[in-house]
Amino acid sequence: MLSDADLHTQLKLLQQQHQALQADYRDLQAEKQKQETSADLWLKQRTRELQAEALEQKKAETLQRVFYRIAERAAADLSFYDFLHSVHSLLGELLYAKNCYVCLYDAQKNLKDFPYYVDERDGDTLQRSNVPYRRGLTEFVLSTDRPQIINAKRLQALQASGEVTEGSGDMSFSSWLGVPMHIRGVVGGILAVQGYEPGIEYSASDADILSFVANHVSSAIERYQALDELRKSEERYRTVIENVGVGVVVIQDSRMVFANPSLVRIVGHPLDYLLSNPFTAAVHPDDVPAMLDRHQRRLRGENVESFYGFRVITQQGEVRSLELSAVKIEWSKRDATLLFVVDATARLQAEQTQRLTLQKQSELNDMKSRFISVASHEFRTPLAIILSSAELLKYYGDRLPEAEKYEVIGTIENGVQRMTRMLDRVLLLGKAEAQMLEFQPRELDLTALCRSMVEDARTQQPKATCTMETQFTDMPTAGLFDEKLLRHIFGNLLSNAIKYSPQGGTVSFRVFPQDQHMVFEVADQGIGIPADEIPHLFEPFHRASNVGDIQGTGLGLAIVKNAVDLHKGSIQVSSSAQHGTCFSIRI
Structure with a gap:
C-alpha cells in the first residue's frame, strides 16, 4: 500500500500529464483552426479565381462573338452608316457605349468628317463634314496616336496645358475614351465613346477592347472606301461611255x-x-x-x-x-x-465627193488638153486655107479668071463657116454644161421635121456615096418636141453616119412609136466604134481611135447627149469596129 507521499507524487505527475495533454490539445485545436482558416482562404481565393476565369471566358466569348458579327456586318451589303450603327449596337455588349462617334481624318486637306455621331446631348447641332482641324479631344488622339481616357480632372489638366483648347460639343462628361484608327497604314480617324452619368469610368481594359473594335472598323472602312472609289470610278467610266x-x-x-x-x-x-x-x-x-x-x-x-x-x-x-x-x-x-x-457616212461621202471632184478635175484637164489639140487642128487647117487663098487673091487676083476667083472666095467662105460651126458647137456645149440650154417644146409635124433633117444631111455632104433609107411608120401627125434640140440631135447623128461611112453602104433613119415613147434609130455600115471606147463616146472632145483623117471636133455627141437629157429621154449605142453603128433614142 502506497504511502501518502507516493500518492501525492503520483497525483502531481498525473496533473502534469493532464496539463501537457491539454496543451497538446490546445495546440492541436490551434493547428486545426489554422488549417481550417487556410483552407477557407484558399477556397475563397480559388472561388474568386474561378469566377474571374469564368468572367474572362465569358468576356472572351463575347468579344469573339462581337468581332465575328462586326466582320459579318462588314461583309453584308449595308450602307456605311448602317454598318457603323450596327457596330455601335454591338459595342454596347462590351462596354458602356451609349454615346459613340466615328471620325475620319483627311491629312492632305486637314479636314475631319463624322460619318457616324450619336450623342444624347449634342444631338444634330454639330458640324458633321469638312470640319477644320482644331485643338479638341479628337485631335489629341490623332496627334498622340494612342488611346486616351479622359475624365473631368484630366480634361482640366489638358486645357491648362493648352493641349485641348477647342473642344466642341458638351464637355461635361464623366468619362471619355477615344482610340486611333489606322487606315491604309496611317492614322486616319478615331473611334470614341463617352458617358455623362456619375460613376462611369473607363479603364485600360476598356481601351484595349475599343482598340480591338477600332481595328475591325478600320478594315471595314478601308473596304468601304475601296468600294466607294470603285463606284466613283464606275460612275466616271459610265459617264464617259454614255457621253462619248x-x-x-x-x-x-x-x-x-x-x-x-x-x-x-x-x-x-x-x-x-x-x-x-x-x-x-x-x-x-x-x-x-x-x-x-x-x-x-x-x-x-x-x-x-x-x-x-x-x-x-x-x-x-x-x-x-x-x-x-x-x-x-x-x-x-x-x-x-x-x-x-x-x-463614217459623212466622211465616206466627203471622200467620194472628193474622188469625184478629182476625177472631174482630171476629166476637165483631159478635156482641156483635147480641146486645145482639136481646136488647134480645126482652126489651123481653115486658117491656113484662108491665109493661102487671101495671099492668092492679093498677089494674083488681077490675073485670075473670074471662075477661079469665085472658087478661091468660096474656099475662104467654107473655112470661115467651118470655124464658125466649131465655135457654135463649143458655145452650145458650154451652154449645155452650164445648164443654160433651153428646152422649149411645141407642137411639131414630126414626119416633116425628120424628112427635113435627112435632106439637110444630104445637102451638107453632097459627095457622100452612102444610100439613105428612111422608115417613118405609124408616126403621129404631130407631137410636143423642141425642134432646135432635135435638129442638134439628128443633124449630128445623120452627119456622123454619113461621114464615118467612107466606103459607102446604107444609112438608115427609122422613127416609130413604142410604149408611149417615140424611138429614133440612126444606123450605118461604117467604120464602127471600138468596144472599149463606147463608155467615153459622149465625153466632150473625145474621138474614137479609128477615125483616121476624118475631120471632127468630138463635140457633136456630147451635144446630142445633153439634148436627149433635156427631153428626159435615153440613148443607147451598139457598135463594133468595121461593122457599123446604131444609135437608138427613146423620147
Missing part, C-alpha cells in the same frame, strides 16, 4: 448586252430593239454574212482583222456606213466582244 461620241457595244451570245446612247443614235434604232434582237438586226443584209463570220472567228481565238466597215439600215430606212474596231473580252465571267462603232 463613239458607239460602244458589248455582244454576248449573239446579242447586245450593253449599248451606250451614242450607238443608239448612230444605228438609228431604239435601245430596247437593239437589246432584244440579234446583234445583226440593223445590219444591211448584204453585210451580215461577213460580220457573223468575223464575230465567230474572233470568239474562237482566230486572227481576225479588228477594224472594218459595214452598213446599217436605220428605223427610217436610211442606209448608213459605219466602221468598227472589235476585241474579245470577258463579260460577267464569260467570253464576249467589245465593239467601238463610228458613223
Whole structure:
C-alpha cells in the first residue's frame, strides 16, 4: 500500500500529464483552426479565381462573338452608316457605349468628317463634314496616336496645358475614351465613346477592347472606301461611255448586252430593239454574212482583222456606213466582244465627193488638153486655107479668071463657116454644161421635121456615096418636141453616119412609136466604134481611135447627149469596129 507521499507524487505527475495533454490539445485545436482558416482562404481565393476565369471566358466569348458579327456586318451589303450603327449596337455588349462617334481624318486637306455621331446631348447641332482641324479631344488622339481616357480632372489638366483648347460639343462628361484608327497604314480617324452619368469610368481594359473594335472598323472602312472609289470610278467610266461620241457595244451570245446612247443614235434604232434582237438586226443584209463570220472567228481565238466597215439600215430606212474596231473580252465571267462603232457616212461621202471632184478635175484637164489639140487642128487647117487663098487673091487676083476667083472666095467662105460651126458647137456645149440650154417644146409635124433633117444631111455632104433609107411608120401627125434640140440631135447623128461611112453602104433613119415613147434609130455600115471606147463616146472632145483623117471636133455627141437629157429621154449605142453603128433614142 502506497504511502501518502507516493500518492501525492503520483497525483502531481498525473496533473502534469493532464496539463501537457491539454496543451497538446490546445495546440492541436490551434493547428486545426489554422488549417481550417487556410483552407477557407484558399477556397475563397480559388472561388474568386474561378469566377474571374469564368468572367474572362465569358468576356472572351463575347468579344469573339462581337468581332465575328462586326466582320459579318462588314461583309453584308449595308450602307456605311448602317454598318457603323450596327457596330455601335454591338459595342454596347462590351462596354458602356451609349454615346459613340466615328471620325475620319483627311491629312492632305486637314479636314475631319463624322460619318457616324450619336450623342444624347449634342444631338444634330454639330458640324458633321469638312470640319477644320482644331485643338479638341479628337485631335489629341490623332496627334498622340494612342488611346486616351479622359475624365473631368484630366480634361482640366489638358486645357491648362493648352493641349485641348477647342473642344466642341458638351464637355461635361464623366468619362471619355477615344482610340486611333489606322487606315491604309496611317492614322486616319478615331473611334470614341463617352458617358455623362456619375460613376462611369473607363479603364485600360476598356481601351484595349475599343482598340480591338477600332481595328475591325478600320478594315471595314478601308473596304468601304475601296468600294466607294470603285463606284466613283464606275460612275466616271459610265459617264464617259454614255457621253462619248463613239458607239460602244458589248455582244454576248449573239446579242447586245450593253449599248451606250451614242450607238443608239448612230444605228438609228431604239435601245430596247437593239437589246432584244440579234446583234445583226440593223445590219444591211448584204453585210451580215461577213460580220457573223468575223464575230465567230474572233470568239474562237482566230486572227481576225479588228477594224472594218459595214452598213446599217436605220428605223427610217436610211442606209448608213459605219466602221468598227472589235476585241474579245470577258463579260460577267464569260467570253464576249467589245465593239467601238463610228458613223463614217459623212466622211465616206466627203471622200467620194472628193474622188469625184478629182476625177472631174482630171476629166476637165483631159478635156482641156483635147480641146486645145482639136481646136488647134480645126482652126489651123481653115486658117491656113484662108491665109493661102487671101495671099492668092492679093498677089494674083488681077490675073485670075473670074471662075477661079469665085472658087478661091468660096474656099475662104467654107473655112470661115467651118470655124464658125466649131465655135457654135463649143458655145452650145458650154451652154449645155452650164445648164443654160433651153428646152422649149411645141407642137411639131414630126414626119416633116425628120424628112427635113435627112435632106439637110444630104445637102451638107453632097459627095457622100452612102444610100439613105428612111422608115417613118405609124408616126403621129404631130407631137410636143423642141425642134432646135432635135435638129442638134439628128443633124449630128445623120452627119456622123454619113461621114464615118467612107466606103459607102446604107444609112438608115427609122422613127416609130413604142410604149408611149417615140424611138429614133440612126444606123450605118461604117467604120464602127471600138468596144472599149463606147463608155467615153459622149465625153466632150473625145474621138474614137479609128477615125483616121476624118475631120471632127468630138463635140457633136456630147451635144446630142445633153439634148436627149433635156427631153428626159435615153440613148443607147451598139457598135463594133468595121461593122457599123446604131444609135437608138427613146423620147
